[in-house]
Amino acid sequence: MPGDSSKVNINSGGVDKNTFDAIVVGSGISGGWAAKELCDHGLKTLVLERGKNVVHIKDYPTATKNPWDFEHRGQLPVKNLKDDPVVARCYAYNETSAHFFVKDHEHPYIQEKPFDWIRGYQVGGKSLLWARATQRWSKYDFEGPARDGYAVPWPVSYDEMAPWYSHVELFAGISGHKDGLDTLPDGEFLPPWELNCVEKDMVQKINSTYKDRTAIIGRCAHLTKPNQIHLDQGRMQCQARTLCERGCPYGGYFSSNASTLPWAAKTGNLTLRPDSVVHSIIYDDKKGKAVGVRVIDAHTKEATEYFAKIIFVNAACLNSNLILLNSTSSRFPNGLGNDNGLLGKYICFHNYRGTLNASIDGYLDKYYYGRKPTGAMLPNFRNVHKHDMDFMRGYMVHFSAGRGTANAPEGKPEIGGEFKDAITEAGDWGVFMMMQGETIPKETNHVRLSKDQKDAWGIPQLITSVDYDDNDEKVLKDFFEQGEEMLTKAGCKNIYKNDSKQAPGLDIHEMGGVRMGTDPKTSMLNKWNAFHNCNNVFVTDGACMTSTSTQNPSLTFMAITARAANHAVEELKKGNI
Secondary structure, eight states, rough: TTTTTGGOOOOOOGGGGGGGEEEEOOOOOHHHHHHHHHHHHOEEEEEOOOOBBBOOOOOOTTTTGGGGGGTTTTTOHHHHHHHHHHHHHHHTTTTTTGGGGGGGGGGGESSSSSOOOOOOOOOTTGGTTEEEEBOOOOHHHHHHHHHTOOOOSSSSSSHHHHHHHHHHHHHHHOOOOOOOOOSSSSSEEOOOOOOOHHHHHHHHHHHHSSOOOEEEEEEHHHHHSHHHHHHHTOOOOOOOOGGGGOOTTTBBBBBBIIIHHHHEEETTTTTEEEEEEEEEEEEEEEEEEEEEEEEETTTTEEEEEEEEEEEEEEEEEHHHHHHHHHHOOOSTTSSSSSSSSOTTTTOOOOOEEEEEEEEEEOTTTTOSSOSSSSOOOOOOOSSSSOOSSSSSSSEEEEEEEEEOOOOOOTTSSSSSSHHHHHHHHHEEEEEEEEEEEEEOTTTSSSSEEEEEEEEETTEEEEEEOOOOOHHHHHHHHHHHHHHHHHHHTTTEEEEEEEEEEOOOOTTTTEEEOOBBOOOHHHHHOOOTSTTTEEEEEEEGGGGGGGOSSOOOOOHHHHHHHHHHHHHHHHHHHOOOO
């Protein structure tokens, strides 16, 4: 059975053939970056991916299809939605992209409290599916826990992270405008997208009304004007199609498939093994360190062990927690590195429950061209310089404006020539606004392994126990009040508030469980993302996060991974690991 070393195949080509300088578990945004950095430094690196192989361009089967090429015009049949209710709630899950999403019935987990776990098991992971919003954290985000007394202090500062933000931005390609905000530091930007006329006027009115907040154009991982480094990756300018979740044949947005993994492969140092379900990290009690990874073949269920001096765990937040909890040994009976019992605890996420819709008069002589991948955004303005609200932390705001089709003539049927003529005209302008709220890590928000239920590969199923608290309700209330006020001052009418009451997880920004910190008694990882008590295992995906801030997290995952990988190489050269 899986995990029984007496039945593990370690001689499928000899132990030497299964030995590498480094192993990376997972091929998504952070795993791809780990692979790139390690391979660039000459390390023979094995990347293990539990899902199928997806080759850039070749394996994007729906990327260039027209709406009429799909049997259900892009929608999914009711049966599919009933069979897989969790993934069906994801905004990007439809007939055009379903092949890149994990289906609930194929990969069950146990929800002690409602939690929508959205997953992508394939080479590239969710980097094929992400919404591509990218913002740096500010010094206030890294200093927040220590200043306000929640979570544990971050072991790194913005100044330490800034050069690594630049490092990944230059390679990935981030569009944005240099706005000079200390709450949202500028980066290494490609030209920004352009807001449409309504969005521009809304930004101007909000910024002229409030002294404590500034709305700006969104920042996103799209190539508006590729530099040579992007052309060298084989990528081209974003075509503003907004078909991104199908996989982009132009490489117009950043993904592991289009960028970091092909780059790593060109070094000759990469070995990529899809269909490899990681069971656990192998810890050698005598050597006092991790020595490898136990893998179950996704199809044959055969177990194999691979060995390396450095191991990066980048399976995406909850799967990284699962693997580490399942990595037991005499030294670590409760999971790798888990001396303090905190592994799997302090899971946090982003509060996406609040949205506002509104209409705005005028601008009927204006329209816009293309489908830009970003709208406007407003960095957090609550509890920034000091704690001055009746709740902890705050929220970022995203908003956009657009025109749909006109309605049928009043009193006329929605059929026939008159209706057809009507809907060829543009309708009125509508406005959408949403919150992205920081949640406070709590010990009670956790994941753990089931003691009696296993998956198809003999691995314990994950139990999720995560929910909202009173602080989240207060943040939501403040967003509704401030959002309505801002929309009103921007000239909007017919403002409608909606609390989706969606379960945690649907934000797809889950973080924590293997958090960084300075004290081994209260954290799992040191400032370099290595375990305090197992310094050759690094965790650099969302699991490592100490807190969430209000920004989208993926850019920080990339930067923290690049930083840790370069440190690991230095330590290996020094003989310290």
